[in-house]
Amino acid sequence: MNLGEWRLKRQAGEPLTLPTGLDVMVRDADMMDLAATGNLPAPLMALIDEVQDTKKVKAEDFSLFLELLNKLTVACMISPKVVDKPTDAGDAICIDELAFKDKFFIFNWANREALALENFRAEQGEPVVAVQPE
Numbered sequence: 001m002n003l004g005e006w007r008l009k010r011q012a013g014e015p016l017t018l019p020t021g022l023d024v025m026v027r028d029a030d031m032m033d034l035a036a037t038g039n040l041p042a043p044l045m046a047l048i049d050e051v052q053d054t055k056k057v058k059a060e061d062f063s064l065f066l067e068l069l070n071k072l073t074v075a076c077m078i079s080p081k082v083v084d085k086p087t088d089a090g091d092a093i094c095i096d097e098l099a100f101k102d103k104f105f106i107f108n109w110a111n112r113e114a115l116a117l118e119n120f121r122a123e124q125g126e127p128v129v130a131v132q133p134e
Helices: 003-012 031-036 042-054 059-076 100-110 112-123
Strands: 014-017 023-026 077-079 081-083 092-094
Touching: 031 059, 059 077, 059 100, 077 081, 100 112
Parallel strands: 081 092
Antiparallel strands: 014 023, 023 077
């Protein structure tokens, strides 16, 4: 695929139906993309590391996690466009209009490769002992 085709594919995105039934077009984005563009503050990066290690979000970190979901949702959604403030434009949606389960669904979609590896890691038993030369 040449550069022009790659850009067209990225701009077009792919269709996704959210749990609440809204059909959207999304593109790949991940936390590292957000961090690289300055859209992910350092406290959120620390929270990501913690969530990946424990698979849980502490109550005191929940507002940071919501901020992460919001930023990733905005980065991933192509259509409808997601805005921060309510608008009269019929073709945009305010981030606050999206349900938590929709944002979390997009979060899981954006992290689908990492989540696929989770099953692989869970199947692993005890570490294998290195073979010692005789």
